[in-house]
Amino acid sequence: MLDPRKLHLLRELARRGTIAAVAEAVTFTPSAVSQQLSALEREAGVRLLERTGRTVTLTPAGHLLVEHAHAVLEQLERASAALAAARGGPSGPIRIGAFPTAARVLLPPALAELTGAHPGLVPMVSEIDPADVSAALRAGELDVALVHEYDFVPPVTDASIEAEPLFGEAMYLTDRPSIAAARDDAWITNKPGTLCHTMAIRACQAAGFEPDVRHHVDDFDTVLAFAAAGQGVAIVPRLAATAPPPGVTLTRLPLGRRTLAAFRRGNGEHPAIGAAVAAFRAAVPRLSLR
Amino acid sequence: MLDPRKLHLLRELARRGTIAAVAEAVTFTPSAVSQQLSALEREAGVRLLERTGRTVTLTPAGHLLVEHAHAVLEQLERASAALAAARGGPSGPIRIGAFPTAARVLLPPALAELTGAHPGLVPMVSEIDPADVSAALRAGELDVALVHEYDFVPPVTDASIEAEPLFGEAMYLTDRPSIAAARDDAWITNKPGTLCHTMAIRACQAAGFEPDVRHHVDDFDTVLAFAAAGQGVAIVPRLAATAPPPGVTLTRLPLGRRTLAAFRRGNGEHPAIGAAVAAFRAAVPRLSLR
DNA sequence: GTCGAGCATAAGTGAATCTTAAGCTGGAAC
DNA sequence: GTTCCAGCTTAAGATTCACTTATGCTCGAC
Numbered sequence: 001m002l003d004p005r006k007l008h009l010l011r012e013l014a015r016r017g018t019i020a021a022v023a024e025a026v027t028f029t030p031s032a033v034s035q036q037l038s039a040l041e042r043e044a045g046v047r048l049l050e051r052t053g054r055t056v057t058l059t060p061a062g063h064l065l066v067e068h069a070h071a072v073l074e075q076l077e078r079a080s081a082a083l084a085a086a087r088g089g090p091s092g093p094i095r096i097g098a099f100p101t102a103a104r105v106l107l108p109p110a111l112a113e114l115t116g117a118h119p120g121l122v123p124m125v126s127e128i129d130p131a132d133v134s135a136a137l138r139a140g141e142l143d144v145a146l147v148h149e150y151d152f153v154p155p156v157t158d159a160s161i162e163a164e165p166l167f168g169e170a171m172y173l174t175d176r177p178s179i180a181a182a183r184d185d186a187w188i189t190n191k192p193g194t195l196c197h198t199m200a201i202r203a204c205q206a207a208g209f210e211p212d213v214r215h216h217v218d219d220f221d222t223v224l225a226f227a228a229a230g231q232g233v234a235i236v237p238r239l240a241a242t243a244p245p246p247g248v249t250l251t252r253l254p255l256g257r258r259t260l261a262a263f264r265r266g267n268g269e270h271p272a273i274g275a276a277v278a279a280f281r282a283a284v285p286r287l288s289l290r
Numbered sequence: 291m292l293d294p295r296k297l298h299l300l301r302e303l304a305r306r307g308t309i310a311a312v313a314e315a316v317t318f319t320p321s322a323v324s325q326q327l328s329a330l331e332r333e334a335g336v337r338l339l340e341r342t343g344r345t346v347t348l349t350p351a352g353h354l355l356v357e358h359a360h361a362v363l364e365q366l367e368r369a370s371a372a373l374a375a376a377r378g379g380p381s382g383p384i385r386i387g388a389f390p391t392a393a394r395v396l397l398p399p400a401l402a403e404l405t406g407a408h409p410g411l412v413p414m415v416s417e418i419d420p421a422d423v424s425a426a427l428r429a430g431e432l433d434v435a436l437v438h439e440y441d442f443v444p445p446v447t448d449a450s451i452e453a454e455p456l457f458g459e460a461m462y463l464t465d466r467p468s469i470a471a472a473r474d475d476a477w478i479t480n481k482p483g484t485l486c487h488t489m490a491i492r493a494c495q496a497a498g499f500e501p502d503v504r505h506h507v508d509d510f511d512t513v514l515a516f517a518a519a520g521q522g523v524a525i526v527p528r529l530a531a532t533a534p535p536p537g538v539t540l541t542r543l544p545l546g547r548r549t550l551a552a553f554r555r556g557n558g559e560h561p562a563i564g565a566a567v568a569a570f571r572a573a574v575p576r577l578s579l580r
Numbered sequence: 581g582t583c584g585a586g587c588a589t590a591a592g593t594g595a596a597t598c599t600t601a602a603g604c605t606g607g608a609a610c
Numbered sequence: 611g612t613t614c615c616a617g618c619t620t621a622a623g624a625t626t627c628a629c630t631t632a633t634g635c636t637c638g639a640c
Contacts, residue, residue, distance in 0.1 A: 001294060001295065001298075001366060001370075002366050002369055002370060004291060004294060004366075005291065008291075018616095018617070018618090019617075019618065019619095020617060020618085028598075028599090029598075029599060029600080030617075030618070030619090031598085031599070031600085031601095031618090031619075031620085032597070032598055032599075034618060034619060034620090035597075035598085035619090035620090036597080036598095038619085039596095039597095044373045044376075045373065045374075045377050046373060046376045046377050051618075051619090053606050053607075053617090053618095054604095054605055054606055054607075054616065054617045054618065055606090055616095055617070055618085056617085056618075060376075061373070061376040064372055064373075064376055065369065065372065065373060065376075068365070068368060068369035068372055069369070071365045071368070071369070072362065072365040072366055072369055075358070075361045075362040075365045076291060076292050076294075076362055078358060078361070079292055079355065079358035079359070079361070079362060080291075080292060082354055082355065082358055083335065083336060083351070083354075084335075086336045086351035086354055086355075087336050295628095308585095308586070308587090309586075309587065310585080310586060310587080318629075318630090319629075319630060319631080320587070320588095321587085321588080321589085321629080321630070321631080321632095322628070322629050322630075323587095324587060324588060324589090325588090325589090325628075325629080326628080326629095328588085329627095329628095341587075341588090342637095343587095343636065343637050344585065344586045344587060344635090344636055344637050344638080345585095345586070345587085345637090346586090346587075
């Protein structure tokens with residue numbers, strides 16, 4: 001019988017590309033991962049990995065097995081969720097990931113709602129950029145995460161992750177009537193590697209120029225303070241712009257972002273996940289989105 | 291992560307009812323099964339087994355998990371089948387179960403066809419009564435089996451077994467114009483516990499009487515020889531009655547049976563299974579069914 | 581009351597799986 | 611060309627896990 005643990009390692013290899021990266025993700029040594037994948041290959045009776053020099057790639061059979069690994073692991077996830085439901089109402093620890101703005105605006109009321117409705121639940125929150133969420137979910141470091149996707153940035157598609165939309169919001173530009181009008185300005189963006197940073201670059205490229213990015217700041221309050229101090233322009237989401245500092249004018253852009261709750265596929269029936277998503281949804285109307 | 295091996299044990303327990311029977315089926319000691327199921331319960335966090343005296347029954351949560359066990363094991367079966375397909379054409383050993391008549395009439399041409407088309411295949415045949423087939427399939431002792439189902443006998447439904455119809459045939463009665471006319475005769479049936487035996491009893495009950503079963507004989511040629519010797523009447527399928535001995539007249543009954551190829555659900559994509567079923571099907575037209 | 585079927589627990593053994601340590605390979609830097 | 615380093619594998623040892631054997635418990639049958 002095929003071992004789901006080995007299938008999980010193969011799936012991680014398909015996403016991460018190197019055995020060392022897989023080992024790091026599951027906190028094993030590369031040696032252990034290599035041995036397990038070799039054993040999987042032996043049981044499979046087909047070559048799954050192509051060793052070319054100091055790197056490995058998946059063979060067609062390997063890719064085929066990865067698809068089946070998704071299906072197997074999803075069913076196991078469903079079984080675990082069903083057991084959690086059988087244990088009774090939502091209880092126990094639930095690890096929640098959230099991007100900084102959501103952690104500040106959405107989570108406080110949502111967590112109050114959540115623990116109020118289900119005293120047995122112990123939410124544990126980690127700030128995390130949406131770009132890293134699917135890896136953390138798959139690794140089991142998180143159970144559910146708040147992520148967003150932008151118009152210009154293709155959503156991170158991952159066969160093993162499911163996402164449920166919560167709300168959308170518009171984006172705003174500081175002190176200029178349009179992105180094109182900010183062609184020659186200094187720009188303030190989030191740190192490289194974050195989704196927000198990618199979004200800003202792409203939005204400027206769509207307007208026909210490369211932004212002159214001078215500052216990398218993740219906290220939108222700080223971003224707005226920089227803008228107020230005349231240090232540059234920035235694109236901020238509605239939620240981060242509820243109380244702009246004096247002197248900063250905001251122009252609504254024809255650009256939106258959507259916030260979603262993401263979790264491992266098959267885990268949606270988990271009572272704690274369901275309760276968390278319900279609490280997120282309940283907290284949405286309290287946000288000032290217009 | 292839930293262990294599919296333990297899920298398999300739980301599923302067997304659901305079907306067999308006692309830990310000892312499960313142990314016997316998987317050739318473990320009862321102790322090992324007990325320990326594994328205890329471990330599964332611990333991981334599940336819910337009671338799965340109800341210990342009442344010296345017997346165990348599944349709790350509702352246990353039954354729930356059995357349903358998920360089916361799904362998980364089916365996906366694993368699919369993955370294995372995909373790997374077998376990736377290994378290339380059908381090859382290696384394939385264990386075939388068949389009821390005696392099929393072994394005699396259908397298998398010779400089917401096996402010739404099969405090994406002719408796929409020289410790498412090594413078919414291994416075991417005679418087995420349809421009533422025992424699903425257990426043998428689930429236990430991995432067989433890969434594919436020829437079974438039949440009768441009009442009066444509800445087919446053995448098993449969520450983990452899939453069956454593909456091959457052909458149907460009529461049943462015949464020896465030396466009497468109808469079953470009702472054989473009310474006071476001695477009867478020859480197959481051995482108790484076989485599907486054919488159950489069918490004969492039910493057919494007589496449907497005609498309003500309990501048969502006076504005097505002989506239990508599995509081989510239909512012997513059955514017909516007994517009938518020719520005036521030792522009783524019997525119901526035989528068309529395939530077993532191609533050359534009735536002199537003195538035996540056969541009357542077609544408004545009663546049929548269907549022959550099917552059964553295999554583990556999810557295993558239908560396995561190239562060897564697919565080739566075997568195709569060979570069975572190819573051999574059907576050579577049978578004298580009317 | 582005794583026996584036996586059925587399950588659980590304790591203790592021991594062997595296999596599987598991990599880590600540590602060492603070696604191999606190929607690309608990049610110099 | 612040489613050196614270095616990233617990445618994978620293999621070997622050897624340690625730990626954990628899963629099974630067997632042995633024993634005890636409980637309940638129902640006789």
